[in-house]
Amino acid sequence: MTSTPLSRSAAKDLTRRKLIRAALAILDEEGEAGLTTVKVAKAAGIAQSSFYVHFKDMQELLRVLAEEGGRRLRHSMREARRAAREAPGDLERHRDTFRIPLEAVCRHPELLRIQLRARHDPSSSLRDFAKETAAAYREHHAADLAALGYTADDEHGRRRLEMIADGINAATNALAIGHLEGRYPDLDEAADILVALSRGALRLLRSGSGRDEGPRPPGPDGPERHDQL
Amino acid sequence: MTSTPLSRSAAKDLTRRKLIRAALAILDEEGEAGLTTVKVAKAAGIAQSSFYVHFKDMQELLRVLAEEGGRRLRHSMREARRAAREAPGDLERHRDTFRIPLEAVCRHPELLRIQLRARHDPSSSLRDFAKETAAAYREHHAADLAALGYTADDEHGRRRLEMIADGINAATNALAIGHLEGRYPDLDEAADILVALSRGALRLLRSGSGRDEGPRPPGPDGPERHDQL
DNA sequence: AATTTCACCGATAGTACTATCGGTGAAATT
DNA sequence: AATTTCACCGATAGTACTATCGGTGAAATT
Numbered sequence: 001m002t003s004t005p006l007s008r009s010a011a012k013d014l015t016r017r018k019l020i021r022a023a024l025a026i027l028d029e030e031g032e033a034g035l036t037t038v039k040v041a042k043a044a045g046i047a048q049s050s051f052y053v054h055f056k057d058m059q060e061l062l063r064v065l066a067e068e069g070g071r072r073l074r075h076s077m078r079e080a081r082r083a084a085r086e087a088p089g090d091l092e093r094h095r096d097t098f099r100i101p102l103e104a105v106c107r108h109p110e111l112l113r114i115q116l117r118a119r120h121d122p123s124s125s126l127r128d129f130a131k132e133t134a135a136a137y138r139e140h141h142a143a144d145l146a147a148l149g150y151t152a153d154d155e156h157g158r159r160r161l162e163m164i165a166d167g168i169n170a171a172t173n174a175l176a177i178g179h180l181e182g183r184y185p186d187l188d189e190a191a192d193i194l195v196a197l198s199r200g201a202l203r204l205l206r207s208g209s210g211r212d213e214g215p216r217p218p219g220p221d222g223p224e225r226h227d228q229l
Numbered sequence: 230m231t232s233t234p235l236s237r238s239a240a241k242d243l244t245r246r247k248l249i250r251a252a253l254a255i256l257d258e259e260g261e262a263g264l265t266t267v268k269v270a271k272a273a274g275i276a277q278s279s280f281y282v283h284f285k286d287m288q289e290l291l292r293v294l295a296e297e298g299g300r301r302l303r304h305s306m307r308e309a310r311r312a313a314r315e316a317p318g319d320l321e322r323h324r325d326t327f328r329i330p331l332e333a334v335c336r337h338p339e340l341l342r343i344q345l346r347a348r349h350d351p352s353s354s355l356r357d358f359a360k361e362t363a364a365a366y367r368e369h370h371a372a373d374l375a376a377l378g379y380t381a382d383d384e385h386g387r388r389r390l391e392m393i394a395d396g397i398n399a400a401t402n403a404l405a406i407g408h409l410e411g412r413y414p415d416l417d418e419a420a421d422i423l424v425a426l427s428r429g430a431l432r433l434l435r436s437g438s439g440r441d442e443g444p445r446p447p448g449p450d451g452p453e454r455h456d457q458l
Numbered sequence: 459a460a461t462t463t464c465a466c467c468g469a470t471a472g473t474a475c476t477a478t479c480g481g482t483g484a485a486a487t488t
Numbered sequence: 489a490a491t492t493t494c495a496c497c498g499a500t501a502g503t504a505c506t507a508t509c510g511g512t513g514a515a516a517t518t
Binding site: 007008011036037049058 | 504505506507508509514515516
């Protein structure tokens, strides 16, 4: 139990990490309003005034938190895309396209919640972080669509792709939250729902670039294409 | 420009409404963190201390705000459902099922934003309001599905319906926000996306109560059923 | 061994906000 | 006309938090 004495810089670094960890926990449990130098410092085991040895002010801590969180999420997402590419069959890959982002998001529940909150809070310092994260998710889905050959050439088509990515993204987050709250215990089931929703969107894209033409006879369409996303 | 002198109670009522209106504006512009008795009272044109003539504390004002907001949103939603029932053709009714909730939500942008924020904020006093609102939306969509005969009898089926309603609801909010931010100028286009997403979900429901069976040959299914939601 | 650096400490001034209190004048009641 | 009520006011005590400052002792450097 006797710990080797740390060098000064190593000790400082440890304290800094404790502060960040404490801040993240408080942010998740009490929200941005509950995040004070008093609470963070106390939770990290140092005096309130010592907070300023590590950060200029709470702003700066939040900025660091956002950077760190962004890095973690992007890493999760990259992993997810890599794993999805390596999935065995077409069917598995299909569901994985949605299950893996779901899992990535669920792996950092506090970041997800913080992001969803900050997204629409004008007073939040994490708003940019939230917007960037949302944009990254949108790109993820947009890339999936592009990989299937659904590229948009006109304004209307681009907007349509963006709306679909936006909608699927929102649904992904909603199902992830539901999973974290215990309402949807099985992520595979959630992934199936996302697969189904996206299939509807693909049918729309296939139906041409114009407005929804109404009742479209569900004739035979390319089966391999039908199954990719 | 000479205003008739108001009775004492009428004047008090007017001030109260001014406070509520001011609070709503501040809440929307600066978030819950920016909502103080100082700002609200000043914006309503009275002294800070007079705030307490109308409300016990900020908690109570927030409670009133939530009740009022909830009432407004429920009213909007009822109107929406009524209008959807009265829509002319099947096709129009189909799109209206989604366009009208979109419009209802967009009619009270500040309530939408406040709701989305409060939803995941543990420190928010409006969390219950947000949860109730989300539940109301879910019921709206669940009712639509039930009207089409998609009733669930087992645990798995019920959860599936709930997930679909949850997902569509999240997508609706996301597209509404996009519309309010100017990214999706045309609500009809947004409604088309929602129609498409929901069609995918319906196909999943029609495919049976088991897991997603994978590539399902898009054979002819009942066209009128296909077009209802 | 002497000196310097620096992570951390307690104390504290400053800021922002809440919520109470006594006072005031016009409306309402008698 | 006399009295009471009450919406609103300014002043202010109390609370919570921020951010600075001088001090301290152990690590780092000389």
